[in-house]
Amino acid sequence: MLRLPAAATAFVLVALCAYWLAGLVGAHDKLAALEPPPTARADYRITLAFAPERFHQVLLQEKGRLVEVRGNTVFMKDVDPRALRSIARNYWVESIARWSGK
């Protein structure tokens, strides 16, 4: 009788798990290039696949100090490793690189 709601809920949960896992794998790949691995607050250059909109800027601002936006790249200061991992989980983040802060 309630098979349909149960199936719909299961489908949504599986989709959410897949989304979460994809984000986790994506974050691992994006952060693997960073040498040495992030352990303390640092400055980063975050490149998106498009010019960031207000939505992305607000979201990034919550994770650190957004200093500048140039083209598709956002320059951020004082980003702690945990916040960096959560930024990297977003599929719209193309790459992350260290930034000298100048």
Added chain:
Amino acid sequence: MTPQATLSLPLLRPRLRRRMGVTARGIAGVLLLLAVWQISVPLVGLGPYFYPAPSDVWLAFVDLVRKGILPVYLADSVMRYLVGLVAGAGLGIAFGVLIGMSRKASLALSPLFKFMFAIVEVAWIPIFVVWFGYGIETIVLALIYVVFFPVLYNTLLGVRTAPQILVNAVRSLGATRFQVLRLVILPAALPGIITGLRLGAGFAFRGLVFAEMVAAKTGIGYLIFEGAQAQQTSRTIVGMIVMGLLWLAIDQFYLRPIERATIQRWGLTVDAAERG
């Protein structure tokens, strides 16, 4: 093939065929609307700001997904909706049972609820914004307010129309007040509660869009509002379509099956729910 399967197949086929026919007609209707819309765009001759084509709306949808905006807004809206619906329904059921079973509670609360019922949630939102600011609290409170009254009054109706003969029978067997509630009142009120929930769920959905337009910086309601503000009409239409599809999914996958199950369980006709 087992004998059981052989027996059930002829029964299943016409039903399946009917259902597929309904779905096909629904899809054909949507496709026809899209075709008329697309053809009308060059005839109308207005720019995409005034009258975007379905292809523009599709591109806007793809863009919103690619940029990660739509998934976040959708998740925020669904989360607010669920929290508001569950909290509003819980309070509505609790107060409905309380007022239905206690004369003192009815005398004390009914006038207040009648007064509050007259004040639409739209009037409360600015006050909630002043008290709680822009964010989830304001939206959830507005949704609780919207869901509360239909659930309350339908629960009350269910409680008050519970067969007195059954209440007396259970009482004569020594049942406590709680047992009367659990064994007679709540089962009898269940169809009413479900009706209230369905109404509340629909009202909450409309309330969500409005609340997000006024008091949020994310969500599908905000997308609709922001799109219009930023002259991105295609995005506004994407928001409207997502809202409609979301409601269809909630109705089709949750509300209707739950309503049907309740109606069947309590021996009422199933035709209305099937037809609905």
